[in-house]
Amino acid sequence: MANASVVIALAFYYICAPMSEFYSERLNSFGTASIPKLVLQFSVPAIISMCVNALYNIVDRFFVGQGVGSLGIAGITLCFPIGLFIMAMSMIVGVGGNTLFAIRLGQKKYIQASIILNNSFSLLILMAIFSFAFGEIFMTPLLKLFGASDQTLPVAESYMRIILCGAVFQTIAPGMNHFIRSMGHPKTAMFREIAGAVSNIVLDWLFIMKFHWGIEGAAWATVCSQLVASALITQFFIKKGTPIRIRWRHMKLRLPYVRKIYILGLPPSVMQICNSLMNAILAWSLTSYGNISLKPTGSLSGGDMAISAFGIINSVVSIIVLPLLGFVHGTQPIIGYNYGARLNDRVKGTVKFALIYAASFMAIAWAVLMWKAETFVAPFAPGDLEMQQVAAWAMRIFTAAFFMIPFGMVAGSFFQGTGKALRSMFLNACRQVILLIPFLLVLPHFFELKGVFMAQPIADTGAAIIGMGMLLHELKKLK
Numbered sequence: 001m002a003n004a005s006v007v008i009a010l011a012f013y014y015i016c017a018p019m020s021e022f023y024s025e026r027l028n029s030f031g032t033a034s035i036p037k038l039v040l041q042f043s044v045p046a047i048i049s050m051c052v053n054a055l056y057n058i059v060d061r062f063f064v065g066q067g068v069g070s071l072g073i074a075g076i077t078l079c080f081p082i083g084l085f086i087m088a089m090s091m092i093v094g095v096g097g098n099t100l101f102a103i104r105l106g107q108k109k110y111i112q113a114s115i116i117l118n119n120s121f122s123l124l125i126l127m128a129i130f131s132f133a134f135g136e137i138f139m140t141p142l143l144k145l146f147g148a149s150d151q152t153l154p155v156a157e158s159y160m161r162i163i164l165c166g167a168v169f170q171t172i173a174p175g176m177n178h179f180i181r182s183m184g185h186p187k188t189a190m191f192r193e194i195a196g197a198v199s200n201i202v203l204d205w206l207f208i209m210k211f212h213w214g215i216e217g218a219a220w221a222t223v224c225s226q227l228v229a230s231a232l233i234t235q236f237f238i239k240k241g242t243p244i245r246i247r248w249r250h251m252k253l254r255l256p257y258v259r260k261i262y263i264l265g266l267p268p269s270v271m272q273i274c275n276s277l278m279n280a281i282l283a284w285s286l287t288s289y290g291n292i293s294l295k296p297t298g299s300l301s302g303g304d305m306a307i308s309a310f311g312i313i314n315s316v317v318s319i320i321v322l323p324l325l326g327f328v329h330g331t332q333p334i335i336g337y338n339y340g341a342r343l344n345d346r347v348k349g350t351v352k353f354a355l356i357y358a359a360s361f362m363a364i365a366w367a368v369l370m371w372k373a374e375t376f377v378a379p380f381a382p383g384d385l386e387m388q389q390v391a392a393w394a395m396r397i398f399t400a401a402f403f404m405i406p407f408g409m410v411a412g413s414f415f416q417g418t419g420k421a422l423r424s425m426f427l428n429a430c431r432q433v434i435l436l437i438p439f440l441l442v443l444p445h446f447f448e449l450k451g452v453f454m455a456q457p458i459a460d461t462g463a464a465i466i467g468m469g470m471l472l473h474e475l476k477k478l479k
Contacts, residue, residue, distance in 0.1 A: 035334075035349040043330025045186035050326030052190075052197040054318040059197075059204050060218040061315045065380040067208040070300055070308040070387055072215050073380065075155030077311030078148050081279040082135055082160060086170050088272035089127035093120050094175030096265020099416060100257070102182045102333045106340030110244070112257075117179050118250035119257050121237075124175040128168035135164040146280050147287030149304055159219045166223030173229040180236055182333045183244065188236060196229025267416055267424035274432035281440055285452045286310055293449035297386055306449060309391040312380040313398055320365045324358055324406060328413045335417030344478040351414050351475065358406035366402035369395065394453045401457035404464040411467030414474070423470060431463035 033041075064072040097120030104113040143156050163170075173196065180189040203224055207217030237246040290306025297305060331354045338346040369376065373392040381387040408431060415424035436459035443451030443458075 035346060035353055038334055039331055039350060039353050042181065042186050042333060043327045045190035046181065046330035047323045047326035048190050048194070050322040050329070051319070052193040054322040055197040055200060058315045058318060059201050060222060061311060061380055063204040063208045064215065064218050065312075066382060067212070067217075068214055070381060070384060071151060071304070072155060072218075073311045074152045074300070074304050074308040075159055075215060076218070077307050077314065078143055078146050078152060078156040078283060079160045079163065080311075080314065081146060081276040081283065082139070082142065083163065084272050084276035084279060086128075086131045086135070086167055087174070088269045088276060089131050090124060090171040090175040091272050092262060092265035092269040093123040093127055093171070094178045094265070095269065095416070096120075096261040096263070097123070097175075098178035098182055099264045099332070099336055099419065100260055101179060102336035102417075103340040103419060105182065106337040114244045114247065115250045115254060116257055116261065117237075117244055118247055119253055120179070120261060121172075121176060121246055122251045122253055123258065123261065124171045125168060128171040131171070132164050132167040135160065135167070139164075142280075146283040147303060147307065149287070149301060151300070152304055152307070155215050159215045162216060162219035162223060166226055169223065169226035169230040173226055173233055176233050176237065178329075179244075180233065181330075182336075183242075185236075186330070189233075192229055192232040192236070195232055196225045199228045200225035263421045264416070264419060267412065267421050267428050270425050270428045270432075274429060278432050278436055278440065281437060282310065282452065283307060285440060285444055286449070289444050289449040289452055294390065305387065305390060306394075306452075308381075308387060309394050312377050312387075312391045313395045315380060316369075316376045316395060317399065320362075320369070320402070321405065324362060324409065327358055327361070328354060328406075328409050331410075332413055332417040335414060336419075339418045347418070347478060348475055351410065351471070354410050354413070355406065358410055359403070362406050363403045366399065369399050369402065394449075397450060397453040398456050400454075401460040404457075404460045407464035408460070408467035411471035414471055420474075423474075427463070427467050427470065430466055431459050435459035435462045 061073050061076060064076060097116055101113050101116045101120075104110075104116060139160055140153075140157065143153055143160070148156055173193070177189045177193060180186075180192070200221055203221035204218060207213045207221050211217060213220070234246070236242060239245075286306040287303035290303040291301060294302035294305050296302055300308065331350050334350050335347055338344075338350070373395045374388060377388050377391040377395065381391065408427060412424050412427040415421075415427065436455055439455035439458050440452065443454050445451070447454060
């Protein structure tokens with residue numbers, strides 16, 4: 001917590017300086033520039049940023065696989081639902097505040113935009129405190145509920161306890177980076193995240209491969225790298241050249257803004273919260289049906305092997321899905337600004353462009369995964385041919401409907417960007433709750449472990465069909 005105090009103190013530096021009138025040619029370009037050029041301008045940095053975020057988990061699993069083994073990957077995977085919960089707390093404020101922030105910028109209400117940004121910063125700190133307390137109190141029973149065995153529980157606890165100490169950095173860094181993009185500085189946001197990711201890679205190599213700290217080294221590398229990213233992002237909002245800065249008088253929470261931030265932030269966060277719930281159910285199912293379908297090997301039970309295989313799959317999938325999510329996130333400020341400015345033709349053009357490029361990207365990614373699954377999983381389980389075979393088999397099932405994901409994702413992003421919180425929330429809930437969880441509970445009774453992995457592609461297909469129906473209906477209403 002001492003490190004958190006340093007970051008918070010830095011955030012208060014220069015906060016009493018008067019705010020100059022906010023004006024930027026970058027913001028005006030939202031309503032005038034070529035849509036393809038504008039979307040790519042904002043999406044490419046967002047894609048790189050999402051890839052950077054993926055590195056935090058991927059690099060940990062890669063070095064843990066190299067330096068600790070499959071038992072370490074299983075331990076990290078069991079912690080994943082708790083990590084997703086912390087991410088969801090950040091997204092509620094970061095995405096919700098940024099959506100409202102972008103709309104107010106489009107309406108040229110700059111004082112309100114400043115209040116929204118500063119209230120969001122305060123809320124991110126509160127979300128971190130809540131996540132730390134929740135995780136410390138319920139960590140052990142939750143890990144056991146997720147299916148932790150006697151072998152994996154101590155490993156998972158060691159990793160998670162360190163991660164929780166850096167919860168404040170896990171909320172501030174991604175949460176405030178959304179605002180940097182909306183102020184017309186996507187490259188600035190990108191480079192700050194890259195600095196954190198590079199730190200993570202270097203520290204993982206140093207702590208695990210050189211210092212031999214094992215699973216604790218992976219956790220400390222993650223916390224330290226997120227501290228670097230948080231410090232750099234906070235510095236952007238306290239320097240004099242930033243048009244809308246962190247200001248003491250605007251940090252006091254104001255209920256109308258807080259309420260609107262949470263209403264707008266819940267839809268994308270529901271996806272993360274539901275993803276956390278889904279991963280908890282998935283971990284339990286993998287343990288139960290893995291013990292039935294897979295033979296124990298070495299120090300790992302069949303359930304531990306299934307958990308470790310899913311951890312590998314999740315890392316590979318993140319490499320593909322997070323760039324897509326970055327592309328979609330890059331369109332949100334453009335949709336929000338033009339919607340607030342009532343430039344509906346530009347809203348439609350942005351959505352169409354996003355659909356074409358996202359669907360093309362995922363179709364190619366799906367084909368490559370089906371063809372070369374073994375190549376993607378091998379680096380996470382070097383020398384363990386049995387684990388590689390299980391992970392490749394499961395990944396082909398798990399990603400069978402990968403090419404359907406963009407349709408539901410773009411639809412949800414459209415409703416999020418236009419402030420239609422309930423519709424966006426429904427679409428986000430479709431994939432991870434309304435469709436996935438029932439299939440996840442029913443299919444294994446008929447197909448055992450294979451049924452666990454079959455649930456995801458079926459849910460992806462259903463969510464895409466529902467999302468496109470709602471999106472097309474809404475676009476027809478825009479005049």
